[in-house]
Amino acid sequence: MLIELKIRDQIVEAIEKCYHQQVDPSLVQLQNTREEFEGDITLVVFPFVRMSKKSPEQTAAEIGEYLQQHVAEVDKFNVVKGFLNLVISSSYWLSVLNSASANANFGITEPNESSKLVMVEYSSPNTNKPLHLGHIRNNLLGFSLCEILKANGNKVVKTNIVNDRGIHICKSMYAWKMWGNGQTPESTGIKGDHLVGNFYVRFDQEYKKEIEALIGQGESREYAEQNAISMLGAREMLLKWEAKDPETVELWTMMNNWVYNGFDVTYKELGVDFDKIYYESETYLYGKEEVLRGLAEGIFYQQEDSSVWADLSAEGLDQKILLRSDGTSVYMTQDIGTAKERFQDYHINKMIYVVGNEQNYHFQVLSILLDKLGFEFGKGLHHFSYGMVELPQGKMKSREGTVVDADDLMAEMIEVSRKTSEELGKLEGYTPEQAAITYKMIALAALKYFMLKVDPKKNMLFNPEESIDFNGNTGPFIQYTYARIRSVLRKAADRGIEINHLIGTETAVGMKELQLIKLISQFPDAVKEASDNYSPALVANYIYELVKEFNQFYHYFPILIEENVEIRNLRLIISENVGKIIKTGMKLLGIDVPERM
RNA sequence: GGCCCCGUAGCUUAAUGGAUAGAGCAUCUGACUACGGAUCAGAAGGUUGUAGGUUCGAGUCUUACCGGGGUCACCA
Numbered sequence: 001m002l003i004e005l006k007i008r009d010q011i012v013e014a015i016e017k018c019y020h021q022q023v024d025p026s027l028v029q030l031q032n033t034r035e036e037f038e039g040d041i042t043l044v045v046f047p048f049v050r051m052s053k054k055s056p057e058q059t060a061a062e063i064g065e066y067l068q069q070h071v072a073e074v075d076k077f078n079v080v081k082g083f084l085n086l087v088i089s090s091s092y093w094l095s096v097l098n099s100a101s102a103n104a105n106f107g108i109t110e111p112n113e114s115s116k117l118v119m120v121e122y123s124s125p126n127t128n129k130p131l132h133l134g135h136i137r138n139n140l141l142g143f144s145l146c147e148i149l150k151a152n153g154n155k156v157v158k159t160n161i162v163n164d165r166g167i168h169i170c171k172s173m174y175a176w177k178m179w180g181n182g183q184t185p186e187s188t189g190i191k192g193d194h195l196v197g198n199f200y201v202r203f204d205q206e207y208k209k210e211i212e213a214l215i216g217q218g219e220s221r222e223y224a225e226q227n228a229i230s231m232l233g234a235r236e237m238l239l240k241w242e243a244k245d246p247e248t249v250e251l252w253t254m255m256n257n258w259v260y261n262g263f264d265v266t267y268k269e270l271g272v273d274f275d276k277i278y279y280e281s282e283t284y285l286y287g288k289e290e291v292l293r294g295l296a297e298g299i300f301y302q303q304e305d306s307s308v309w310a311d312l313s314a315e316g317l318d319q320k321i322l323l324r325s326d327g328t329s330v331y332m333t334q335d336i337g338t339a340k341e342r343f344q345d346y347h348i349n350k351m352i353y354v355v356g357n358e359q360n361y362h363f364q365v366l367s368i369l370l371d372k373l374g375f376e377f378g379k380g381l382h383h384f385s386y387g388m389v390e391l392p393q394g395k396m397k398s399r400e401g402t403v404v405d406a407d408d409l410m411a412e413m414i415e416v417s418r419k420t421s422e423e424l425g426k427l428e429g430y431t432p433e434q435a436a437i438t439y440k441m442i443a444l445a446a447l448k449y450f451m452l453k454v455d456p457k458k459n460m461l462f463n464p465e466e467s468i469d470f471n472g473n474t475g476p477f478i479q480y481t482y483a484r485i486r487s488v489l490r491k492a493a494d495r496g497i498e499i500n501h502l503i504g505t506e507t508a509v510g511m512k513e514l515q516l517i518k519l520i521s522q523f524p525d526a527v528k529e530a531s532d533n534y535s536p537a538l539v540a541n542y543i544y545e546l547v548k549e550f551n552q553f554y555h556y557f558p559i560l561i562e563e564n565v566e567i568r569n570l571r572l573i574i575s576e577n578v579g580k581i582i583k584t585g586m587k588l589l590g591i592d593v594p595e596r597m
Numbered sequence: 598g599g600c601c602c603c604g605u606a607g608c609u610u611a612a613u614g615g616a617u618a619g620a621g622c623a624u625c626u627g628a629c630u631a632c633g634g635a636u637c638a639g640a641a642g643g644u645u646g647u648a649g650g651u652u653c654g655a656g657u658c659u660u661a662c663c664g665g666g667g668u669c670a671c672c673a
Contacts, residue, residue, distance in 0.1 A: 034616065044615055046653060083616060163673065307671060324671040331673050360601065361668055424635065454610065459666070461609070470635055472621040480635050488632050541611070555637045597635075
């Protein structure tokens with residue numbers, strides 16, 4: 001808010017004039033006045049009593065006096081304990097509403113020539129099983145973060161690195177070859193990623209049986225795990241794949257394509273996308289030369305078995321392996337390589353990894369290693385670390401069948417949405433296609449808002465039994481408010497009411513309207529804070545606050561029926577702008593809003 | 598065990614070191630002949646895990662402990 005800057009400056013000046021002290025503007029703590037007190041902006045005066053050598057009350061009164069005289073927008077003030085509550089003139093708030101109203105992109109900062117280019121990596125699935133609830137959180141956070149960064153004037157490259165190689169893929173391949181009878185997505189009607197996932201499960205079942213059999217024959221568990229025939233088969237496939245054996249590569253290509261086609265459907269349904277997809281099969285050899293360079297430069301060291309390590313004890317961390325004794329890369333090695341590659345390919349200014357908090361240590365180490373290798377971006381990389389999604393019975397475990405599948409979850413929610421909509425009968429006159437689009441829009445809003453409204457850093461609990469609510473602090477609640485606003489605006493147009501978009505700054509404004517205008521004025525701050533703090537939840541919380549306030553207003557005050565034309569116009573403008581912010585804000589969360597629901 | 602994160606109402610959660618810890622769900626009560634009741638209002642529900650410390654002021658910072666999770670792989 002512009003007014004805050006002005007007031008901050010004047011407070012610094014007031015203290016200089018009244019108490020002859022220099023104050024750092026950052027010491028000036030301004031906050032929104034709490035609802036139970038009169039005022040709009042509140043100064044916390046405690047930090048200044050040492051300078052004034054007077055009581056908090058007296059200090060506040062003196063600063064208030066000064067502000068009232070020197071800032072035209074400050075109408076009056078009151079003092080409660082150490083808090084100076086400033087009342088800002090309604091004409092100021094109306095001018096803020098006018099400028100918000102005149103700006104179709106209110107709250108959004110468009111990128112320009114000098115904008116930073118940020119690459120965000122998110123999603124990053126394995127190709128041996130379908131996406132689940134954990135991936136949903138990752139995808140929604142990643143997508144929303146990108147939208148928020150863009151809304152703050154950054155250019156963004158959305159990227160996804162697909163883990164399409166390794167022993168886990170070979171397990172599915174082996175199972176398909178052994179027990180698949182040539183099944184395909186077409187022959188079975190099963191979505192490709194699910195079909196491949198089924199074979200991954202099948203592998204595990206057979207493998208377990210083999211282990212038990214070997215133990216029954218008197219072998220140790222360890223031996224059995226290493227020498228079960230399925231495991232040997234999968235390992236052989238991995239070797240063949242790395243040797244580029246044509247038959248193995250062909251099988252790998254075919255099954256991966258099934259998975260990609262399946263993922264595409266899920267991504268589309270979720271509404272997320274990428275500008276650039278990396279495949280680990282193409283990047284897994286990257287990084288080795290960087291590690292060898294580090295070794296040559298004495299940054300890393302080699303053990304007798306010729307494995308290469310980084311010593312991070314100076315940073316308070318452990319030893320970290322970078323190349324195996326057979327000279328092959330590990331995960332960390334690849335990440336060093338891909339990081340370098342990305343900065344070269346795109347000339348990005350910043351790299352953000354959307355990866356769960358179980359990898360905090362990994363990214364801490366990655367940052368240090370890149371820095372040691374002399375890459376200036378090492379220290380600047382950001383691990384957007386988010387918490388796990390837990391079920392009532394704890395962590396999701398594929399072995400216990402508690403994994404919540406992404407496709408199933410979305411389908412179930414759409415079904416709930418359809419039933420609710422039909423019961424309420426709000427979509428009469430819509431074609432089945434229009435109605436279907438709306439059900440889906442509502443279901444996804446429920447899911448997305450549910451996951452995005454909580455602080456990304458925290459673990460969250462998801463209860464599939466209770467499913468997700470459509471009432472209260474939810475996506476559909478916000479959509480409903482939007483639909484209502486649109487309905488009012490449609491009716492206004494039907495009745496030939498013309499909206500005058502320039503409000504006279506002397507218009508009489510009620511308390512509730514003022515409250516809403518203040519909230520409207522804070523939208524740009526919410527967008528900025530969401531970016532500064534990497535938190536879509538801040539946008540969600542803001543929208544909820546705004547919508548709750550609007551619903552109260554809507555309940556108590558007539559809009560179209562209001563007889564005073566000036567007030568009616570003001571209320572229409574407020575409604576219009578609240579609607580605009582809901583739409584823009586929800587877009588930042590990757591959520592669409594319907595005209596009717 | 599070392600390191601890291603988290604403990605807020607029955608449940609899910611909010612709160613740049615600032616005023617009486619704010620919501621939603623669930624429970625109970627009330628409000629449609631105004632513009633959409635997927636709404637609104639009210640009631641009840643809290644020693645912010647426990648005990649100290651710093652501060653004019655602590656859910657927030659700090660120490661110890663208790664409880665939960667993560668991580669410390671020649672896996673990714």
